[in-house]
Amino acid sequence: MMNRRRGKNYFKRIDGAPDPxxxxxxxxxxxxxxxxxxxxxxxRYPVYFEEGSEELGRSCGLSYRNFxxxxxxxxxxxxxxxxxxxxxxxxxxxxxxxxxxxxxxxLNTEYYLLKTDGSLATSGYTVQLxxxxxxxxxxxxxxxxxxxxxxRWKAGEFHHQTK
Amino acid sequence: MMNRRRGKNYFKRIDGAPDPxxxxxxxxxxxxxxxxxxxxxxxRYPVYFEEGSEELGRSCGLSYRNFxxxxxxxxxxxxxxxxxxxxxxxxxxxxxxxxxxxxxxxLNTEYYLLKTDGSLATSGYTVQLxxxxxxxxxxxxxxxxxxxxxxRWKAGEFHHQTK
Amino acid sequence: MMNRRRGKNYFKRIDGAPDPxxxxxxxxxxxxxxxxxxxxxxxRYPVYFEEGSEELGRSCGLSYRNFxxxxxxxxxxxxxxxxxxxxxxxxxxxxxxxxxxxxxxxLNTEYYLLKTDGSLATSGYTVQLxxxxxxxxxxxxxxxxxxxxxxRWKAGEFHHQTK
Amino acid sequence: MMNRRRGKNYFKRIDGAPDPxxxxxxxxxxxxxxxxxxxxxxxRYPVYFEEGSEELGRSCGLSYRNFxxxxxxxxxxxxxxxxxxxxxxxxxxxxxxxxxxxxxxxLNTEYYLLKTDGSLATSGYTVQLxxxxxxxxxxxxxxxxxxxxxxRWKAGEFHHQTK
Numbered sequence: 328m329m330n331r332r333r334g335k336n337y338f339k340r341i342d343g344a345p346d347p348x349x350x351x352x353x354x355x356x357x358x359x360x361x362x363x364x365x366x367x368x369x370x371r372y373p374v375y376f377e378e379g380s381e382e383l384g385r386s387c388g389l390s391y392r393n394f395x396x397x398x399x400x401x402x403x404x405x406x407x408x409x410x411x412x413x414x415x416x417x418x419x420x421x422x423x424x425x426x427x428x429x430x431x432x433x434l435n436t437e438y439y440l441l442k443t444d445g446s447l448a449t450s451g452y453t454v455q456l457x458x459x460x461x462x463x464x465x466x467x468x469x470x471x472x473x474x475x476x477x478x479r480w481k482a483g484e485f486h487h488q489t490k
Numbered sequence: 491m492m493n494r495r496r497g498k499n500y501f502k503r504i505d506g507a508p509d510p511x512x513x514x515x516x517x518x519x520x521x522x523x524x525x526x527x528x529x530x531x532x533x534r535y536p537v538y539f540e541e542g543s544e545e546l547g548r549s550c551g552l553s554y555r556n557f558x559x560x561x562x563x564x565x566x567x568x569x570x571x572x573x574x575x576x577x578x579x580x581x582x583x584x585x586x587x588x589x590x591x592x593x594x595x596x597l598n599t600e601y602y603l604l605k606t607d608g609s610l611a612t613s614g615y616t617v618q619l620x621x622x623x624x625x626x627x628x629x630x631x632x633x634x635x636x637x638x639x640x641x642r643w644k645a646g647e648f649h650h651q652t653k
Numbered sequence: 654m655m656n657r658r659r660g661k662n663y664f665k666r667i668d669g670a671p672d673p674x675x676x677x678x679x680x681x682x683x684x685x686x687x688x689x690x691x692x693x694x695x696x697r698y699p700v701y702f703e704e705g706s707e708e709l710g711r712s713c714g715l716s717y718r719n720f721x722x723x724x725x726x727x728x729x730x731x732x733x734x735x736x737x738x739x740x741x742x743x744x745x746x747x748x749x750x751x752x753x754x755x756x757x758x759x760l761n762t763e764y765y766l767l768k769t770d771g772s773l774a775t776s777g778y779t780v781q782l783x784x785x786x787x788x789x790x791x792x793x794x795x796x797x798x799x800x801x802x803x804x805r806w807k808a809g810e811f812h813h814q815t816k
Numbered sequence: 817m818m819n820r821r822r823g824k825n826y827f828k829r830i831d832g833a834p835d836p837x838x839x840x841x842x843x844x845x846x847x848x849x850x851x852x853x854x855x856x857x858x859x860r861y862p863v864y865f866e867e868g869s870e871e872l873g874r875s876c877g878l879s880y881r882n883f884x885x886x887x888x889x890x891x892x893x894x895x896x897x898x899x900x901x902x903x904x905x906x907x908x909x910x911x912x913x914x915x916x917x918x919x920x921x922x923l924n925t926e927y928y929l930l931k932t933d934g935s936l937a938t939s940g941y942t943v944q945l946x947x948x949x950x951x952x953x954x955x956x957x958x959x960x961x962x963x964x965x966x967x968r969w970k971a972g973e974f975h976h977q978t979k
């Protein structure tokens with residue numbers, strides 16, 4: 328608890344592994360997202376994280392639809408958020424979503440919300456486990472969907488993207 | 491990351507400190523809270539945590555209004571959630587909110603969402619820092635509001651409450 | 654537009670029809686529901702309406718689960734809200750949900766949000782059409798689920814309820 | 817009730833008045849916005865309407881900040897939504913927001929959510945009254961902020977915008 332890390336990474340980078348997939352989405356704070364102090368309510372950030380991870384998933388074949396069509400689910404089993412600076416009404420910011428290379432049946436994703444001056448407002452991470460849609464059991468062998476994604480990843484197909 | 495702890499505590503219990511304040515709220519999952527799989531969307535849990543912590547705050551003089559009237563703010567600087575079992579549409583559950591004794595200017599709160607069979611669906615914690623409303627600076631000396639709360643707490647006024 | 658009706662009814666009462674089913678739920682405004690002015694954001698009211706209509710549905714056999722198990726859906730095709738007085742942070746209020754007698758395949762529901770002094774904060778209505786889950790077509794003949802509900806309704810089983 | 821008007825206008829067009837201000841925003845349905853049937857939950861549409869009206873407000877000097885700095889508020893007193901076709905998970909759509917010319921102290925806004933094939937998914941309207949921030953009273957004389965907007969409007973400055 329409270330081992331807060333401004334700008335540090337949440338997941339270890341493995342030597343020799345392909346670079347993380349990074350997707351950036353630009354966004355503005357809406358009126359319904361701020362609290363009585365005019366700052367984004369802390370519990371609204373999972374919405375921002377999801378907007379980032381949806382774009383990332385679409386860019387590398389790991390969207391909800393991709394999982395669904397492969398008979399898979401990818402439930403989030405862990406969510407963590409560190410709040411450094413508030414985001415305010417109508418403020419523009421960038422959601423930088425970072426998917427880490429991992430060879431097991433899980434997705435480790437980091438999120439960095441950046442103000443227009445480049446400073447860090449909020450960061451966090453989610454952990455997802457891949458399970459069979461029917462069984463609900465965690466996949467022991469890495470499913471083909473993930474293998475296809477990794478093949479493209481190693482081939483350098485997923486450049487840093489800004490939307 | 492992924493050092494998940496089903497039923498373990500997030501914050502250390504200090505020897506000789508007063509017992510945590512514990513408040514329980516009973517709740518049902520609403521239609522608008524579940525996702526396409528009929529399970530509560532992972533990002534909806536901060537709402538549940540807040541419902542618990544609001545009741546706890548009201549029960550021991552640490553509500554938003556109490557802070558406001560004392561010229562204080564209590565921003566959440568860290569949020570963590572571990573998901574063990576899904577909560578489903580219309581399911582009843584209990585939000586157990588646990589405020590830990592701490593002598594600095596912070597509030598460490600744990601949350602346990604329990605199914606009707608007593609099993610753990612989800613747990614997590616938040617860390618709040620007390621700051622001056624004007625300055626935005628973290629309080630160095632523990633503010634009178636917190637001292638009054640601690641005096642009542644040591645006197646055993648805050649019994650385990652179910653609402 | 655703007656034919657606002659404080660305390661008037663939205664749906665016509667049919668002479669000789671059974672009294673509406675009325676269910677009341679008591680509720681408090683949560684921190685995450687208010688806007689920068691400390692008032693409930695206008696777009697949060699459908700959540701309140703749904704909390705009321707879920708309780709009403711459970712009380713008279715018209716819950717989401719009841720529809721689902723009968724191969725039916727009940728999509729909302731119209732929503733209307735009139736705002737008279739704001740609800741503020743931590744304020745207690747009552748959601749009065751009123752289901753009107755109707756012999757076609759639709760549900761006409763009115764909502765009245767009342768302050769503790771009994772004054773009207775907000776009112777509104779929803780219209781739902783009953784459709785087949787498979788076909789998506791509006792039911793031409795009133796489905797057995799609705800008939801069973803109406804039989805109990807005429808027998809006076811649904812008294813005014815407060816939860 | 818249920819006088820639903822697919823493609824009809826909600827507010828009367830006044831002969832000789834300047835054309836409405838029209839702003840379009842393109843958007844995709846997020847995972848957290850759909851219900852157990854994979855369709856956007858009916859109560860999520862006020863969020864879409866607001867995203868549209870925020871862009872429109874920014875484009876013609878009627879943003880929340882503009883009102884705030886002029887000592888004004890613009891509370892929504894009426895909201896209406898008609899649902900024609902569901903929007904589904906990951907679907908792209910357009911929010912067309914239409915501000916009608918009006919010479920009193922109110923804002924009449926219509927919303928049209930369009931699928932990529934141009935068909936109408938949902939439409940609705942809001943009515944806002946301009947009030948003094950202090951007094952809470954509806955402005956009897958049209959405030960300068962609104963006058964400035966109307967001058968630019970008549971000069972044809974607000975072209976149809978797509979973002």
